[in-house]
Amino acid sequence: MSAPFLWHNGRLKPWTDATVHVGAHALHYGSSVFEGLRVYATPQGSAYFRLADHTRRLFESARVYDIEVGYGPDEIDAACLELIRANGMGSAYVRPIVFRGAGSLGVLPQADGPVDVAILALPWGAYLGDAAERGADVCVSSWRRPAPGTLPGWAKAGGNYLSSQLIALEARRGGYDEGIALGHEGLLGEGAGENLFLVRKGRLLTPPTSAGILAGITRDTVITLAGELGLPVEERDLPREALYSAEEVFLCGTAAEITPVRSVDRKRVGDGIPGPVTRALREAFFDLFGGRTADRHHWLTHVHDPVRPSV
Ligand code: PMP
Numbered sequence: 001m002s003a004p005f006l007w008h009n010g011r012l013k014p015w016t017d018a019t020v021h022v023g024a025h026a027l028h029y030g031s032s033v034f035e036g037l038r039v040y041a042t043p044q045g046s047a048y049f050r051l052a053d054h055t056r057r058l059f060e061s062a063r064v065y066d067i068e069v070g071y072g073p074d075e076i077d078a079a080c081l082e083l084i085r086a087n088g089m090g091s092a093y094v095r096p097i098v099f100r101g102a103g104s105l106g107v108l109p110q111a112d113g114p115v116d117v118a119i120l121a122l123p124w125g126a127y128l129g130d131a132a133e134r135g136a137d138v139c140v141s142s143w144r145r146p147a148p149g150t151l152p153g154w155a156k157a158g159g160n161y162l163s164s165q166l167i168a169l170e171a172r173r174g175g176y177d178e179g180i181a182l183g184h185e186g187l188l189g190e191g192a193g194e195n196l197f198l199v200r201k202g203r204l205l206t207p208p209t210s211a212g213i214l215a216g217i218t219r220d221t222v223i224t225l226a227g228e229l230g231l232p233v234e235e236r237d238l239p240r241e242a243l244y245s246a247e248e249v250f251l252c253g254t255a256a257e258i259t260p261v262r263s264v265d266r267k268r269v270g271d272g273i274p275g276p277v278t279r280a281l282r283e284a285f286f287d288l289f290g291g292r293t294a295d296r297h298h299w300l301t302h303v304h305d306p307v308r309p310s311v
Helices: 025-029 051-064 073-087 158-173 217-228 276-290
Strands: 005-008 011-014 032-034 037-042 045-049 092-100 115-122 136-140 178-182 188-191 195-200 203-206 233-235 248-253 257-264 300-302
Touching (some): 005 073, 011 073, 025 092, 032 051, 037 276, 037 300, 045 073, 045 276, 051 073, 051 092, 051 217, 073 092, 073 115, 136 158, 158 178, 188 195, 195 217, 203 217, 217 233, 217 248, 217 257, 217 276, 248 276
Parallel strands (some): 136 178, 136 257
Antiparallel strands (some): 005 011, 045 300, 092 115, 178 188, 195 203, 195 248, 248 257
8 A cells, every 4th residue: 555655844745754743733633634635537547536625634634733834835736746747647645734743742733843744556446345346334333423612523633533543443344335334413424534415305415514524525525516416405403213214325425426226224225226316427537537527617637737727
């Protein structure tokens, strides 16, 4: 699971040369913010999907925790592009991370304490394995998401992923592919690493971003593509039992892309196979990278010889 180079504090380094001090604040207190992006092989060469949107969210997450990134968004974008070129990768999962390094061991971060910035690129297939095609078996987790006003859900911070780990571990232990967490009020939230959609009575529904969930970029992509397919999405509070009467359920995220769900808590969803709405959205999504869906929103950033979008 590695590529020849990664980017660390302003330059490319061999994968094995980028090390972290054991006193790093992030290691002790979870003070990292990060992103996950995909690079897809397109007919015009490799291209980042929604690079600028991911970089924006990285800076927004850093701002929540007063972490000074030390590079501008354009520099991060350029580093992401450089890394894929240096590694000669056609497709990749890319992980920029900004974290507090070793300074004092106090919880209160030092205003002038060290901040590391690294970008890793990995070859990575379907996050939930063959569930991407057959449909995932998921459970509703006994672990709830942190309430709004506790850990900020919009910030993609390392510490938030302790909650995700509890959800994913419990799901795996129970023989499921993934777990879905309820929010603090017992309403549907999101998966351990994905946002959640369902189709009920022919309507496409998803929990609102005010529900303490991550405002996913794939979620936004799905909302946009669904609108273009004439399927407006309703963002609203949903009870757990909506999952049990849904015709279709799917998870979405950068790693998981669009993964159909075939059962929830061992109850079959619809016919137990990916339904027509999920299939139409997956097709529209993957066609963006095959060149069959027009890149109307300039979501693709080409790695080599950038193709300028026509306006
Ligand atoms: N929720 C959580 C908890 C996640 O970790 C992710 C993956 N980043 C998502 C939702 C989906 O977000 P995105 O589509 O931006 O990858």
